[in-house]
Amino acid sequence: MSVADDLALILDAAREAGRLAHDLRARGLEVEYKAGNSPVTNADLAADALLRERLGAARPDYGWLSEETADDPARLGRRRLFVVDPIDGTRAFLNDRPWWSVSIAVVEDQRPVAGVVFAPEVGETYAAQAGQGATCNGAPIGPSAACVVEGCAMTGDPRVFAHPSWPIPWPEMRIEQRNSTAYRMCLVAAGEFDVAVAPIPKHDWDVAAADLIATEAGCYVGDHAGRTFRYNGPSPVQRSLICAAPGLAPLILERVRHIGTAS
Incomplete structure (x- = not known):
């Protein structure tokens, strides 16, 4: 087929x-x-x-x-x-x-x-x-042209970005929660939001379909270390999730790379 x-x-x-x-x-x-x-x-x-x-x-x-x-x-x-x-x-x-x-x-x-x-x-x-x-x-659909973190539209848990453990504090952003991880990624793919960050593991079923949708739209999709996802491994888990408009992706990755030192 x-x-x-x-x-x-x-x-x-x-x-x-x-x-x-x-x-x-x-x-x-x-x-x-x-x-x-x-x-x-x-x-x-x-x-x-x-x-x-x-x-x-x-x-x-x-x-x-x-x-x-x-x-x-x-x-x-x-x-x-x-x-x-x-x-x-x-x-x-x-x-x-x-x-x-x-x-x-x-x-x-x-x-x-x-x-x-x-x-x-x-x-x-x-x-x-x-x-x-x-x-x-x-x-x-396609992503936004956002290229500055300050003032960007972030979909995720607001408590995550207010946590004091971030080496670089997050600036003011419009942060809104959407329960479905896949739907969050699709909103980034469509330019309704600029970025989605989940600094915790996600299963293959959370992200596989939306990974393709966001990637085909022109977004970056991968983990905090800049690695794209590979699926159908023995343990179907990805270490974290970053889904971002292309102009924001390098700036977001710079802020989240430290996650790997604790994983």
Whole structure:
């Protein structure tokens, strides 16, 4: 199958999973808590099951990696695999805030080649195919022209940037939280924000689809040391996340490089 076929498949599947999650929330959610006090709902699990059944039936030779499915090491032997977060931003989903998304990537040889981030509550579908640019609701997107940290639009946890441990204190910025990591990255890709910083590890399913979308839009995506992400390793975790407009990326990386000395 072509990458274009894969993109069409995951677009339809993401929309179907998003509708299912929305409908289940309207009926009332069942909530449990995983290790680390992370919530998981019956909608997370139902959307995961739907995606695994539909995508697995369409591409039985692809591997599978999802936040809500026990990891199967067999994925390591697959050249292509789906990397899925059925509901990214479950806390927003639980609290009736709009900043959650369905995130699906097709990874080939450790890099995403097709990606979709569907945010049902705001009516936004972000998509990308390797080498073909990125879109929101079918229209091309690109990052901002920001090139100064002071006054930039940062999406992240405001408490992170106020912490006294930063070697260089952060200047005044417009900082707004968005629960879904993938959605934050897409907002940077579309120029709605200038940069997203998460100085903590992120799983492959948090970032794979949005990595491709933001990269294809023209953003920098990688860790605090300036390394791009590689996916489908034995431990599907990235050390940190920096997603930035190209004019800001070197300035942000200069401020966060010290993270590596403690990791």
